[in-house]
Amino acid sequence: MINQTILEVNNLKTHFFTKQGVVKAVDGVSFSVDRGKVMGLVGESGSGKSITGFSIIGLIDPPGKIVDGEILLNGKSITNLPEEQMKQYRGRKVAMIFQDPMMTLNPVLRIDTQMIEALTTHEKVNRETALNRCRQALVNVGISSPDERLKAYPHQFSGGMRQRVAIATALLNDPDLIIADEPTTALDVTIQGQILYEVQKLCKKSGMALVWITHDLTVIAGLADTISVMYAGRIVEQGKLDQVLDTPVHPYTKGLISSVPGHNKRGGRLDQIPGMAPSLLNLPDSCAFRPRCPRVTDKCLKAPGETTVETARKIRCFNPIMGDAQ
Amino acid sequence: MSVYLIRRLLQASMVVFFMSAIVFSGIYIIGDPVDLLVSNEASPEELARATKALGLNKPFHEQYFVFLKNALRGDLGRSFVFGVSAVTLIIERMPATLELAVVGMIMALVIGIPLGMYAGLKPHKLSSRGIMAGSIFGFSLPHFWQGMMMILIFSVMLGWLPSSGRGDTVTVFGIQWSFLTWDGLRHILLPALNMALFKMSLIIRLTRAGVREAMLQDYVKFARAKGVSGMRIIWVHVFKNILIPIITVSGLEFGHMVAFAVVTETVFSWPGMGRLIIQSIEMLDRPVVVAYLMITVLFIIIVNLVVDVLYSIVDPRVRLQNLKG
Amino acid sequence: MNKKTAITERDQTPLRLIISEFLDNRLAVAGLVVFLIIVLTAVLGPYFTPQNPYDLAQMDIMDGKLPPGAQSLDGDIYLLGTDEQGRDMFSAIIYGLRLSLFVGIVAGSLAVAIGVMMGLVAAYFGGKVDTIIMRLVDLQLSFPTILVALMLLAILGKGVDKVVMALIIVQWAYYARTIRSTAMVERSKEYIEAAHCLALGRRRIIFSHMLPNCLPPVIVVATVNIARAIAIEATLSFLGVGVPQTEPSLGSLIKGGFDFLLSGKYWISVYPGIALVVTIVAINLVGDHLRDVLNPRLRR
Numbered sequence: 001m002i003n004q005t006i007l008e009v010n011n012l013k014t015h016f017f018t019k020q021g022v023v024k025a026v027d028g029v030s031f032s033v034d035r036g037k038v039m040g041l042v043g044e045s046g047s048g049k050s051i052t053g054f055s056i057i058g059l060i061d062p063p064g065k066i067v068d069g070e071i072l073l074n075g076k077s078i079t080n081l082p083e084e085q086m087k088q089y090r091g092r093k094v095a096m097i098f099q100d101p102m103m104t105l106n107p108v109l110r111i112d113t114q115m116i117e118a119l120t121t122h123e124k125v126n127r128e129t130a131l132n133r134c135r136q137a138l139v140n141v142g143i144s145s146p147d148e149r150l151k152a153y154p155h156q157f158s159g160g161m162r163q164r165v166a167i168a169t170a171l172l173n174d175p176d177l178i179i180a181d182e183p184t185t186a187l188d189v190t191i192q193g194q195i196l197y198e199v200q201k202l203c204k205k206s207g208m209a210l211v212w213i214t215h216d217l218t219v220i221a222g223l224a225d226t227i228s229v230m231y232a233g234r235i236v237e238q239g240k241l242d243q244v245l246d247t248p249v250h251p252y253t254k255g256l257i258s259s260v261p262g263h264n265k266r267g268g269r270l271d272q273i274p275g276m277a278p279s280l281l282n283l284p285d286s287c288a289f290r291p292r293c294p295r296v297t298d299k300c301l302k303a304p305g306e307t308t309v310e311t312a313r314k315i316r317c318f319n320p321i322m323g324d325a326q
Numbered sequence: 327m328s329v330y331l332i333r334r335l336l337q338a339s340m341v342v343f344f345m346s347a348i349v350f351s352g353i354y355i356i357g358d359p360v361d362l363l364v365s366n367e368a369s370p371e372e373l374a375r376a377t378k379a380l381g382l383n384k385p386f387h388e389q390y391f392v393f394l395k396n397a398l399r400g401d402l403g404r405s406f407v408f409g410v411s412a413v414t415l416i417i418e419r420m421p422a423t424l425e426l427a428v429v430g431m432i433m434a435l436v437i438g439i440p441l442g443m444y445a446g447l448k449p450h451k452l453s454s455r456g457i458m459a460g461s462i463f464g465f466s467l468p469h470f471w472q473g474m475m476m477i478l479i480f481s482v483m484l485g486w487l488p489s490s491g492r493g494d495t496v497t498v499f500g501i502q503w504s505f506l507t508w509d510g511l512r513h514i515l516l517p518a519l520n521m522a523l524f525k526m527s528l529i530i531r532l533t534r535a536g537v538r539e540a541m542l543q544d545y546v547k548f549a550r551a552k553g554v555s556g557m558r559i560i561w562v563h564v565f566k567n568i569l570i571p572i573i574t575v576s577g578l579e580f581g582h583m584v585a586f587a588v589v590t591e592t593v594f595s596w597p598g599m600g601r602l603i604i605q606s607i608e609m610l611d612r613p614v615v616v617a618y619l620m621i622t623v624l625f626i627i628i629v630n631l632v633v634d635v636l637y638s639i640v641d642p643r644v645r646l647q648n649l650k651g
Numbered sequence: 652m653n654k655k656t657a658i659t660e661r662d663q664t665p666l667r668l669i670i671s672e673f674l675d676n677r678l679a680v681a682g683l684v685v686f687l688i689i690v691l692t693a694v695l696g697p698y699f700t701p702q703n704p705y706d707l708a709q710m711d712i713m714d715g716k717l718p719p720g721a722q723s724l725d726g727d728i729y730l731l732g733t734d735e736q737g738r739d740m741f742s743a744i745i746y747g748l749r750l751s752l753f754v755g756i757v758a759g760s761l762a763v764a765i766g767v768m769m770g771l772v773a774a775y776f777g778g779k780v781d782t783i784i785m786r787l788v789d790l791q792l793s794f795p796t797i798l799v800a801l802m803l804l805a806i807l808g809k810g811v812d813k814v815v816m817a818l819i820i821v822q823w824a825y826y827a828r829t830i831r832s833t834a835m836v837e838r839s840k841e842y843i844e845a846a847h848c849l850a851l852g853r854r855r856i857i858f859s860h861m862l863p864n865c866l867p868p869v870i871v872v873a874t875v876n877i878a879r880a881i882a883i884e885a886t887l888s889f890l891g892v893g894v895p896q897t898e899p900s901l902g903s904l905i906k907g908g909f910d911f912l913l914s915g916k917y918w919i920s921v922y923p924g925i926a927l928v929v930t931i932v933a934i935n936l937v938g939d940h941l942r943d944v945l946n947p948r949l950r951r
Binding site: 341344462463466467468469470471474475477478481482578581582585586588589592593603604607608612615619622623626630 | 795797802878889892935939
């Protein structure tokens with residue numbers, strides 16, 4: 001029986017124990033992603049979304065530590081596994097794509113070296129077979145003349161090309177789950193579109209689950225099936241893409257959507273969420289969004305728990321926007 | 327590629343000319359140029375004769391040209407003390423100095439790089455801190471004092487190694503080498519270590535900084551995300567990245583090592599170029615001094631040039647840039 | 652510790668902050684204390700040393716090579732023994748310290764002054780001036796210090812003043828380069844532009860505005876380079892091309908005793924050596940920690 005749910009995260013808490021205090025980067029995050037589905041993890045800088053991604057693939061280094069919760073891949077727990085075991089998963093069952101392709105590829109090693117090692121780390125293949133698979137992977141992400149590219153060095157490529165190589169590398173071992181940490185933020189808008197299209201195609205074809213981390217709602221809008229909005233280390237709203245974007249329930253989500261240029265009337269002022277995201281070092285006991293929320297009430301002095309408002313729609317708010325958008 | 331090479335060669339030759347002009351004019355302006363070519367014990371008549379014969383009453387630039395002409399022919403005057411061509415004297419002693427420098431350089435790399443990598447990978451361990459503290463001593467304490475201490479400990483107190491001189495030699499390709507004999511190795515160990523300590527400290531620090539910086543890079547994170555093992559990350563990904571600056575620095579420093587040999591050879595009575603020049607300065611054997619300076623300067627410039635070219639070959643980023651331009 | 656710094660940082664001037672942070676490191680403080688003791692000893696030396704090494708009449712070659720604690724023919728005790736010429740090691744070392752410190756600090760300070768001047772000029776005027784000066788700096792720095800020093804001394808001859816001159820010529824390039832990079836950064840900053848707008852004279856801009864901001868790295872380099880100058884002078888004297896042997900520099904003392912190292916009369920070389928090393932290490936400790944304290948990147 002093939003599992004429908006590839007990834008399940010339950011109440012994940014990743015804290016960093018620094019000299020200045022405990023940074024609660026991820027403080028109780030839960031979501032799940034099914035086969036062939038894309039989940040968008042949205043939030044501003046410092047919301048903890050990248051750390052969530054790193055926690056899943058087990059790349060949290062001291063002073064950080066997963067202190068609570070569990071991560072289930074195909075039903076098996078991969079939380080805090082010993083390094084030896086975790087390495088078996090990384091690159092094989094779970095793959096990750098990073099934000100800046102300039103830095104993620106080693107500048108002094110050739111592309112084929114870096115791609116082949118992703119294969120040979122996990123299985124014994126001879127060089128010929130490995131090269132063929134790499135070639136195929138590059139074609140799959142839309143790179144023509146893969147043989148030339150394989151012999152080249154990273155700095156000979158453009159940013160978009162490098163990112164495609166990174167994606168191809170991630171796909172080499174047919175992983176069950178891919179975590180993409182802002183992979184298109186550093187690229188032009190046109191390239192962004194191309195890469196989004198390629199990735200979507202590949203997901204549908206292979207049945208891979210994809211977690212796409214971004215701060216840009218517009219990127220997610222055309223790609224994801226479900227969306228989770230993060231704020232100050234917690235998910236404040238979760239649900240199907242259309243539902244959340246068309247009728248946001250949490251004030252923060254509404255603020256995010258309204259502040260996207262294009263939503264406002266021509267010549268009118270852009271909507272903004274006033275204030276700044278809180279420091280994760282000294283989170284208050286109240287709702288983290290309280291200082292900036294236009295709908296704050298007395299109840300908000302306590303941190304809200306997760307409530308389900310509709311089927312598969314969860315939020316953390318004492319005063320959600322119910323009914324049609326204002 | 328060849329354009330780059332030619333450009334560098336031109337630059338190098340300009341520097342050589344510049345240096346020769348400085349040395350020559352320095353002696354000409356500050357001292358009496360006759361002193362350069364005639365011994366101190368000469369009588370006034372001999373001085374006058376020499377002045378005329380050597381064309382020293384001619385204007386400055388003419389003399390300089392004569393100097394250059396002779397220099398290009400390989401003639402930099404005759405030693406007062408030994409009576410033979412200064413250049414010959416120096417070339418005779420060059421193998422001994424080079425041997426010292428090369429063995430020292432190898433020691434510095436072979437010991438320094440692993441130590442530096444260890445200190446970079448495990449920076450908080452006591453042994454790492456010890457290595458770093460030790461490296462400070464390596465380059466801040468005077469060269470000659472380090473040599474002296476080595477003699478005190480290993481020769482006087484422990485009696486393990488000889489304190490002076492070069493060991494037995496073996497002639498290969500017409501030149502005498504001492505490291506090929508057991509006795510030779512015993513003799514070369516301490517002086518080579520003396521030469522190496524300074525460089526070793528630098529290499530340790532450089533390697534450690536390089537490793538620490540490399541480990542923070544995204545490509546290491548990406549490699550880990552691929553599941554690549556720690557050993558491979560260190561020795562394939564990181565090592566190659568840090569090797570390039572280390573080799574460059576080492577190469578450039580090699581030229582300097584030949585100059586530092588002056589001190590080591592004096593301390594250990596090693597029969598190389600360095601010892602020769604100290605003796606020559608003391609004995610006012612000026613042609614040898616001039617010859618030594620010119621030859622060493624030339625050597626350093628050549629080494630710098632070679633390193634530059636090698637660097638552009640090794641680093642793929644620089645190589646491709648040069649191909650275009 | 653950090654909370655305290657966070658609160659007090661607001662009401663302390665940068666200078667006090669630097670001083671207090673410096674005093675936190677016990678090693679550096681120890682180094683500073685040792686250095687001050689050495690300087691004090693050197694300055695007050697002539698008043699309490701039993702013998703004046705410059706006064707040849709006081710030395711008796713019959714007293715030569717006596718071990719520490721031995722008695723002279725007159726009944727005085729040689730605290731640290733005597734060297735091969737009959738000089739009292741204790742006095743000789745102190746006078747040697749005087750010379751080494753004198754050379755190191757004088758050469759160091761003048762090299763700083765000249766180097767800073769050249770660096771500021773290069774950074775401020777830019778263009779051709781900058782290129783010429785920097786070419787000179789690069790040229791000089793591409794050759795080993797020893798070689799340049801040897802070259803200069805071979806031309807100039809022996810003597811304390813010649814050594815100082817050689818050291819200055821060898822050292823100015825470091826300062827010039829360091830301060831030029833800092834100054835280039837400062838030059839593009841807005842307060843310089845503002846000063847220009849106020850039509851302040853060039854000299855004033857360079858000295859009153861650029862210089863203070865470029866000082867931190869210079870101070871660090873200066874401290875460490877004084878130690879280097881002392882080491883280089885000692886090396887040159889040891890080689891016999893620096894200070895003449897009648898004037899006891901630590902280097903020449905060591906050289907004199909070197910031959911006797913193997914025959915067990917270690918004190919002639921080792922004690923001056925210890926004095927030299929302690930001085931250098933003390934200065935380096937201070938300089939190293941100064942670098943950490945003054946480095947803006949490490950200050951959060």
